[in-house]
Amino acid sequence: MRPPAARLDVENLSLQFGGVKALDGIDLHVAPGSITALIGPNGAGKTSAFNSISGFYTPKTGTVKLDGEDITAVPARDRAKLGLARTFQNIALFRGMTVLDNIKLGRHAHLTTGVFDAFLYWGKARREEMELRAEVERDVIDFLELDHIRNVPVAILPYGLQKKVELARALAMRPRILMLDEPVAGMNREETEDMARAILDVREEWGVTVLLVEHDMGMVMDISDHVCVLNFGRRIAAGTPEEVRNNPDVIKAYLGSSGDPRRVAEGSAPIGEVA
Numbered sequence: 020m021r022p023p024a025a026r027l028d029v030e031n032l033s034l035q036f037g038g039v040k041a042l043d044g045i046d047l048h049v050a051p052g053s054i055t056a057l058i059g060p061n062g063a064g065k066t067s068a069f070n071s072i073s074g075f076y077t078p079k080t081g082t083v084k085l086d087g088e089d090i091t092a093v094p095a096r097d098r099a100k101l102g103l104a105r106t107f108q109n110i111a112l113f114r115g116m117t118v119l120d121n122i123k124l125g126r127h128a129h130l131t132t133g134v135f136d137a138f139l140y141w142g143k144a145r146r147e148e149m150e151l152r153a154e155v156e157r158d159v160i161d162f163l164e165l166d167h168i169r170n171v172p173v174a175i176l177p178y179g180l181q182k183k184v185e186l187a188r189a190l191a192m193r194p195r196i197l198m199l200d201e202p203v204a205g206m207n208r209e210e211t212e213d214m215a216r217a218i219l220d221v222r223e224e225w226g227v228t229v230l231l232v233e234h235d236m237g238m239v240m241d242i243s244d245h246v247c248v249l250n251f252g253r254r255i256a257a258g259t260p261e262e263v264r265n266n267p268d269v270i271k272a273y274l275g276s277s278g279d280p281r282r283v284a285e286g287s288a289p290i291g292e293v294a
């Protein structure tokens with residue numbers, strides 16, 4: 020049975036690198052089952068927020084709550100066990116390993132038998148391994164249509180498929196919240212559309228809450244229910260895609276970011292100028 024989607028509440032999050040305030044008291048509320056995007060110009064604090072929420076950075080102030088439970092002090096590894104799975108901006112797969120083996124690594128976060136247990140309880144470990152394999156194969160590989168490449172080493176796959184394998188590995192953790200760090204960065208239009216569809220399908224079929232950081236505004240505006248905008252470590256806007264793209268502060272932030280060429284939709288006007 021799939022775990023229910025979770026709610027995420029971030030309040031007053033601050034993070035400092037020396038004299039740089041990467042985050043300055045941001046709030047972020049992610050409703051269960053929603054697709055929420057965190058956007059902002061370069062250096063706005065998106066990665067800092069992502070790393071603080073997933074436990075890779077320790078914030079200076081603030082709280083991170085998962086379904087109302089304060090997990091601010093919970094280490095990253097244990098947050099994964101609570102159902103918070105993430106992907107990384109730069110693909111973090113084992114390139115020499117097959118697609119299937121990479122995906123299985125995600126599922127291992129939930130195995131109850133460790134290395135020593137495996138020696139003592141060989142039968143249990145083996146049974147768990149077999150159940151795991153069947154479950155992963157059935158659910159994740161079929162769902163994301165990766166069957167034809169399951170035994171292929173990741174290194175020889177095109178970039179778009181590697182990103183999809185990363186998504187599959189995060190899904191194999193059976194997350195309640197899926198955090199995607201620039202899921203379509205570096206992709207061509209076709210790969211981007213494929214990934215956007217996959218994210219929508221994941222939310223629809225698995226009922227997972229999705230939080231993503233992304234620079235591709237067309238994709239963000241197409242698939243998000245809620246958008247939160249950061250600039251210089253502060254939250255400058257939050258709302259529906261429509262509200263956000265018509266927000267004067269957001270338009271100013273994007274236009275002011277050294278001629279930032281990002282577009283709301285392919286070949287269209289900068290943020291704020293789309294009807």
Ligand SMILES: Nc1ncnc2c1ncn2[C@@H]1O[C@H](COP(=O)(O)OP(=O)(O)OP(=O)(O)O)[C@@H](O)[C@H]1O
Binds near residue numbers: 059060
């Ligand atoms: N490890 C670090 N050491 C020092 N300063 C950092 C570090 N990481 C981020 N910063 C600074 O913190 C601020 C926020 O950076 P962050 O990477 O979170 O922004 P971002 O919105 O993710 O940017 P991008 O879109 O370019 O990835 C920036 O001023 C950045 O230079």
